[in-house]
Amino acid sequence: MALTLHHLGLSQSERIIWLAEELGINYNLVHHKRDPIFSPQSIKDLHPAGTAPVMEDDPSPITQSRVVLAESGAIMDYIITVHGNGNLAPTLKDGPLYTNYLEWYHFANGSLQPALFRVMMARGPASDPNSPVVARTLQKWDHLLSMVENRLAETKAYLAGETLTAADIMTVFTLTTMRGFCPIEFDEEKQANILGYLKRVGERPAYRRAMEICEGKEFSPLLGAKVEPFSLVKR
Ligand SMILES: N[C@@H](CCC(=O)N[C@@H](CS)C(=O)NCC(=O)O)C(=O)O
Structure with missing residues (x-):
């Protein structure tokens, strides 16, 4: 192979x-x-x-x-x-789905993931939790998260539209596993659409299979509002 x-x-x-x-x-x-x-x-x-x-x-x-x-x-x-025969990546022939796909696909690693990474760095072991740098990184994260929330409130399904695309596959790591490195809890009301989305993702057989293949049967993907930090980063 x-x-x-x-x-x-x-x-x-x-x-x-x-x-x-x-x-x-x-x-x-x-x-x-x-x-x-x-x-x-x-x-x-x-x-x-x-x-x-x-x-x-x-x-x-x-x-x-x-x-x-x-x-x-x-x-x-x-x-x-x-x-993959081009599956999960809308193109020109898909009309508006294509432009939505493009933007959310690149948003994932271009903006969302770096924003949470910056929060993690700013909150590092030597940092002052009350520092304006931590506050600014959290403010930026909250803003980007609200963009995801608003988008999912519009589609009620996935980021590009009604069906899963590679934009979702790029994004979900930041909303789940990454939060084990940088504990961020979701608010049941403010992030209701994100939580509904993660539930939907968690019900997909391919996602469940992938997470079991990656982390084993015992691992529970961080799909809920609360997160327990991974022990390798516990202080
Ligand atoms: N932009 C890269 C980031 C890759 C990256 O930083 N991966 C992390 C794992 S989440 C890694 O390899 N960390 C270990 C290291 O940097 O030594 C991508 O999307 O592939």
């Missing part, structure tokens, strides 16, 4: 396994363990980025040789185009 997906425990690479499960494509999976929090040498050996996800396609139908890619967005686009 050509396609190998590399998953680092509790990381953004869950997106790629979820995508592959939604598309119903065949792949080899390699699990990597954090060392102790960051990427192990086995990930660094695959790609100079040293981050997860990483994908190998050997031979790639495009180059007839081995292709190795890092970056969630690049890997998602490659898999959808090369192995």
